Amino acid sequence: MNLIINNSSMQPIYEQIISQIKAKIMHGELKEEVMLPSVRSLAKELKVSALTVKKSYDALEQEGFIVTVHGKGSFVTLANQALMLEEKKKEVEADLEMVIRKGRSCGMSNQELTELFEIVLEDE
Numbered sequence: 001m002n003l004i005i006n007n008s009s010m011q012p013i014y015e016q017i018i019s020q021i022k023a024k025i026m027h028g029e030l031k032e033e034v035m036l037p038s039v040r041s042l043a044k045e046l047k048v049s050a051l052t053v054k055k056s057y058d059a060l061e062q063e064g065f066i067v068t069v070h071g072k073g074s075f076v077t078l079a080n081q082a083l084m085l086e087e088k089k090k091e092v093e094a095d096l097e098m099v100i101r102k103g104r105s106c107g108m109s110n111q112e113l114t115e116l117f118e119i120v121l122e123d124e
Contacts, residue, residue, distance in 0.1 A: 003042075014059070017053065036073065064083055065083075
């Protein structure tokens with residue numbers, strides 16, 4: 001499936017799997033009704049525990065990104081558009097938080113950050 005696991009990351013492996021599969025769904029790399037690898041085969045491919053992959057699949061199913069059919073496998077579902085929009089908003093929020101941290105690390109005030117944001121916004 002081409003997921004990259006960073007064992008030295010502070011983010012747990014199951015969360016890395018979840019975020020990468022979500023990203024593939026949201027960017028259209030994984031389409032509706034596409035079958036995901038079995039828990040065992042993905043665990044073998046990523047060299048992680050099958051329980052870790054199962055935990056990831058369970059979370060993705062709970063969030064509405066996949067559906068698991070007993071005896072058949074796990075499939076990408078037609079994700080709820082509101083859910084997809086909310087996920088994208090979370091990404092934008094995280095990006096803005098990173099920008100604010102970068103700005104503050106070089107001494108920018110809230111006023112300077114706001115002015116810069118408004119300038120960039122006008123140019124778009």
